[in-house]
Amino acid sequence: MATAKPSPQPIPRIAPREDLNPLRIAQIQFDMAAEYLKLDPGLRQILRSPKRVLEVSIPTKMDNGQVKVFTGYRVQHNVVRGPSKGGLRYHPNVTLDEVKALAMWMTWKTATVNIPYGGAKGGVICDPKRMSKSELERMTRRYASEILPLIGPEQDIPAPDVYTDQQTMAWIMDTYSMTKGYSALGVVTGKPLSIGGSEGRKEATARGVLVAVEEACKVKKIPFRGASVAIQGFGNVGSLVAKLFAEKKARVVAISDSRGGVFNSRGIDPLKAMRYKERAGTVVGMPGTSRISNDDLVTLKCEILVPAALENVITLNNVEQIKAKIVAEAANGPTTPHADEVLARRGIMLIPDILANAGGVTVSYFEWVQDLQSFFWPVEEVNAKLESVMRRAFLEVFESMRKHRTQMRTGAYVLAVGRVADAALVRGLFP
């Protein structure tokens, strides 16, 4: 059994300037936990690297008749605790190292909330905003068929991530099902309700963020009602964080997307912002708000900061200027290890990604369980189970942090890596 002993470790110094490679960041975070856990060097090597990496070429006929070949990846980091699970990202800046990091974070995330999955992630280098729906469909179906040998309800289960959605999942489910010759509901999660999606999945990541922030507010003795919130990224996750927080009477003072941000100290109505974004394609220019940049949003005076876009948003460049009392990482990997140290020194509570945004994978797990049983639960049941998982996970991470006299991220890592290490040790090494 992996046993944890208190032994505060400084972050390994990697470079005079910050290294923003997500994989190296993920490995630094892992190394810190491995030190606390005194993990065996062989096991460390196993857990530091992905189990499987698949790179595929995706020839796609574009609307103008020409063929364009996209590059895609599917990475499975670890499966000792169950099938691998993780989203699919479409973005021009996708790299293999990013997908490997995201897959590794998924392993720790599923272990943090203690659901029986490993971690995986997919990515395609493309610019979905410049593609038509039919181009996206053809690219998605070809990608699905290229990664088909690796995925399946008992093997590896994709879900939505940046610039992918329910429709993307429906195309993957259909491609997989047509190839197999039967309908396989459990091959992806985050599907539309009509083909085995779960009630509550759409809002699940945001609801998980809400529960984690409510718990953090109790610890920090900040009244949630009336607390000012700045949210970077107004997509699947960020827009619903804004909606759920506003429903609970927090004051959403700033939101943003890739084109910039908007601010109103009296509060922004998230539903109006959603409608405006639907029409205008951005939140920028929303009536009754003033414009701010994404950089200004991160350092805005507010109680709660929610990064809900991409990686490396809180770095040594801006961490000293952060004024929030709680940072809830709805996005994956928004804070660098050096910035983590500064946040901890400054007494700012960070709810790490592998905890804060784990509501999504938790309800994905519920969706998969419902698909496998062909028995579907009402939304109240899904939400109640999600809340209970998230509250328990928050308290376990908080307890781990206290026990090891460290910060929240390392507390979560020690808990999660310990669980994966225990499973790996008890299974033993094949052959």
Ligand code: NAD
């Ligand atoms: P999304 O594509 O729906 O939204 C992304 C948002 O970020 C958009 O509003 C976009 O305009 C904005 N954005 C893009 N580049 C930006 C930039 N440079 N600066 C500011 N904003 C920018 O994606 P999503 O599903 O909401 O995912 C957001 C984050 O949450 C990602 O880190 C993702 O990995 C993480 N996450 C998502 C889920 C999920 O269920 N979708 C679950 C867990 C974690």
